[in-house]
Amino acid sequence: MKNETKSAEQQNRNVTRAAGVVSIAVMASRILGLARETAIGYYFPSKGSADAFYLAFRIPNFLRDMFGEGILSKAFITTFLATEAEDGEAAAWNLANRIFNLTCLVLIGITILGFLFAPAIVDVLARDNFDRNLDVVEHFGFDSKIELAIYLTQLMFPYLLFVSFAATAMGLLNSKGKFGIPACASTFFNVSSLAIGIGGYYLCPLLEIHPITGMAIGVIIGGILQFLIQVPSMYRVGFRYRPMLSLRDPRVLQVVHLIGPAVLGVAAVQVNLLTNTFFITTDSGWLTWISRAYRVMHLPIGIFGVAISTVALPQLARLVTAGETENFRSAFAYALRLMLLLTIPAGIGLMVLSTPICRLLYEWGVTVEEDTIGTAGLLFVYAFGLCGFSTLKIVTDGFYAYKDIRAPVIVSVCAVALNICLNYLFIYRGFFLDPRAVVFSTVLTVTLNCIVLLFLLRRKVGQLGLGSFIPLMLKILSASAVMGFVCWLTNGVIENDWLGTVGIIPRTVGVFAPIGLGVLILAAMYKLLKISEFDDILNVFRQRLGK
Numbered sequence: 057m058k059n060e061t062k063s064a065e066q067q068n069r070n071v072t073r074a075a076g077v078v079s080i081a082v083m084a085s086r087i088l089g090l091a092r093e094t095a096i097g098y099y100f101p102s103k104g105s106a107d108a109f110y111l112a113f114r115i116p117n118f119l120r121d122m123f124g125e126g127i128l129s130k131a132f133i134t135t136f137l138a139t140e141a142e143d144g145e146a147a148a149w150n151l152a153n154r155i156f157n158l159t160c161l162v163l164i165g166i167t168i169l170g171f172l173f174a175p176a177i178v179d180v181l182a183r184d185n186f187d188r189n190l191d192v193v194e195h196f197g198f199d200s201k202i203e204l205a206i207y208l209t210q211l212m213f214p215y216l217l218f219v220s221f222a223a224t225a226m227g228l229l230n231s232k233g234k235f236g237i238p239a240c241a242s243t244f245f246n247v248s249s250l251a252i253g254i255g256g257y258y259l260c261p262l263l264e265i266h267p268i269t270g271m272a273i274g275v276i277i278g279g280i281l282q283f284l285i286q287v288p289s290m291y292r293v294g295f296r297y298r299p300m301l302s303l304r305d306p307r308v309l310q311v312v313h314l315i316g317p318a319v320l321g322v323a324a325v326q327v328n329l330l331t332n333t334f335f336i337t338t339d340s341g342w343l344t345w346i347s348r349a350y351r352v353m354h355l356p357i358g359i360f361g362v363a364i365s366t367v368a369l370p371q372l373a374r375l376v377t378a379g380e381t382e383n384f385r386s387a388f389a390y391a392l393r394l395m396l397l398l399t400i401p402a403g404i405g406l407m408v409l410s411t412p413i414c415r416l417l418y419e420w421g422v423t424v425e426e427d428t429i430g431t432a433g434l435l436f437v438y439a440f441g442l443c444g445f446s447t448l449k450i451v452t453d454g455f456y457a458y459k460d461i462r463a464p465v466i467v468s469v470c471a472v473a474l475n476i477c478l479n480y481l482f483i484y485r486g487f488f489l490d491p492r493a494v495v496f497s498t499v500l501t502v503t504l505n506c507i508v509l510l511f512l513l514r515r516k517v518g519q520l521g522l523g524s525f526i527p528l529m530l531k532i533l534s535a536s537a538v539m540g541f542v543c544w545l546t547n548g549v550i551e552n553d554w555l556g557t558v559g560i561i562p563r564t565v566g567v568f569a570p571i572g573l574g575v576l577i578l579a580a581m582y583k584l585l586k587i588s589e590f591d592d593i594l595n596v597f598r599q600r601l602g603k
Contacts, residue, residue: 441499
């Protein structure tokens with residue numbers, strides 16, 4: 057019987073093309089996110105209100121990372137596609153309405169509980185230095201960072217409700233092959249939080265309100281806009297809202313079944329980040345440094361990891377639904393190769409340029425050299441795990457396409473437990489009393505999580521062609537090493553020429569000149585080594601330029 061699906065090569069080209077669109081949109085969003093972090097660093101000291109804001113934002117942001125880029129959208133995509141294929145389009149739209157309404161009710165309840173129990177949550181996560189006294193006049197009545205963090209947590213908790221709506225909308229549109237608008241939606245969040253945050257810094261004191269309140273209000277309004285911008289596209293693909301709710305619908309139960317235990321299954325990174333909060337509030341400023349370092353690494357994770365995962369999951373789910381195991385293996389292996397091709401050199405680039413990047417982004421206003429050195433050291437360690445952080449998304453997508461969450465849950469629970477044990481030894485027992493220890497434990501456990509799940513998936517679906525990855529990895533590592541050396545050399549020359557010069561121009565040139573030259577060297581090496589996946593990327597660019 058003739059296969060009615062597209063050829064594997066055509067499907068791979070489609071993944072590359074769609075991933076390119078999502079990458080551009082996500083890159084714009086993440087750059088604006090970095091701009092927001094730069095503004096926070098400019099206006100708010102790391103050992104004062106910035107620490108309080110990052111602790112408060114970690115709680116709803118932890119849930120946002122899971123719902124926005126993980127559990128809710130992934131569970132919805134796989135079930136929506138199966139419903140559409142097996143029960144028809146009308147049943148799929150009914151499922152979308154039921155999930156939307158159920159999400160609304162559940163998240164309203166969580167938001168109310170979060171508001172009421174914010175003091176207890178913050179008290180658990182915060183430690184010694186968050187009890188230190190603040191200037192009551194300077195901080196508009198708040199006498200400690202814990203008190204300020206509780207206030208900000210309660211203010212920002214409703215953000216979770218709107219970003220979950222946005223996640224459902226993203227899953228629906230991705231299921232229909234629409235990737236651009238959902239990927240752009242977070243841009244509106246970052247624009248809003250940046251503009252309102254800066255405006256609030258100047259306006260809030262006039263109303264006798266703490267100036268960092270503007271950042272919290274910007275987060276809420278940004279979450280609303282992130283959802284609303286997707287509503288017209290939902291209407292165009294056929295969604296019509298209906299006040300439907302059913303806890304007995306088997307498809308709804310299927311989504312719930314996927315979401316429940318998968319909190320740890322697909323969110324090992326976020327769970328580790330949240331548990332790390334308990335350890336990194338040990339010393340003042342650590343939380344701000346780690347948050348800023350992770351925000352920088354969030355850029356390549358979004359451009360490469362989230363983009364490829366977003367596009368790959370609907371394709372993998374369709375292939376599983378159609379029973380095309382061989383095409384599934386081919387599509388999964390291609391997505392994995394594409395991920396390695398992009399994340400390995402990005403990780404090496406972050407290691408080499410960690411200090412100049414952090415100085416360019418953060419060392420302005422009230423942020424000092426000590427903050428730059430601390431943040432850069434953490435970014436260097438984070439960069440080792442960039443490949444693992446990003447690849448984990450693809451591997452869990454493989455299990456999600458099969459609606460199998462048992463293995464990811466078990467492995468991720470073990471990884472989180474290992475992370476907590478390592479942090480306890482490093483921080484509590486004083487084996488390595490340094491914030492880099494916390495980041496190292498996260499990088500190690502996430503990478504191990506990814507490797508174990510990859511081999512379990514191989515046992516589940518058969519050969520993934522992992523043996524052929526060894527020559528590819530050697531080529532990528534060789535090209536990346538040359539690129540890294542060129543970046544290091546170029547940055548060194550620029551710093552020697554502008555030694556002692558302070559200003560945005562030398563800092564910008566010191567970052568982007570090595571990056572630009574490094575990308576050219578990397579492209580030349582990939583062409584020289586004849587890496588076919590890189591040719592696919594070039595073809596996408598040629599087609600875009602041709603249009």
